[in-house]
Amino acid sequence: MPGSCGQVDIVFVVDSSGSIKPENWPRVRTFMRNVVGQFDVGRYAARFGTAVFGNDVQPVFQLKTHGSRADVVRAIEQMRRVAPRIPDLQSPQIDRERNSFLRTQAPTEKLSLQLIFLVSHC
Numbered sequence: 001m002p003g004s005c006g007q008v009d010i011v012f013v014v015d016s017s018g019s020i021k022p023e024n025w026p027r028v029r030t031f032m033r034n035v036v037g038q039f040d041v042g043r044y045a046a047r048f049g050t051a052v053f054g055n056d057v058q059p060v061f062q063l064k065t066h067g068s069r070a071d072v073v074r075a076i077e078q079m080r081r082v083a084p085r086i087p088d089l090q091s092p093q094i095d096r097e098r099n100s101f102l103r104t105q106a107p108t109e110k111l112s113l114q115l116i117f118l119v120s121h122c
Contacts, residue, residue, distance in 0.1 A: 010047070
């Protein structure tokens with residue numbers, strides 16, 4: 001799969017509330033690393049962004065922040081849980097954050113694929 005998709009923008013929106021038990025937080029990061037490992041990372045390849053949500057939605061890194069797979073994986077490893085509250089997955093704030101990522105981090109090519117992974121409840 002690496003290199004076969006052209007440019008793709010992938011955003012992980014990760015539940016860091018109490019619905020993911022602390023002992024499962026490493027599994028969340030492992031899932032994210034495994035997804036990143038399937039792609040070439042760069043301006044004209046895959047770009048990754050991440051936000052975590054609990055009480056609030058907090059960007060971790062934007063689509064344009066990291067230009068290599070190693071940098072994205074390092075940022076994932078440093079990602080921490082933010083709040084012990086179960087979020088409302090229908091919250092307009094989550095929609096606003098998703099739209100903010102996609103609007104402010106416009107693709108460098110008009111035909112890029114945009115994917116969002118919502119990681120919650122494990």
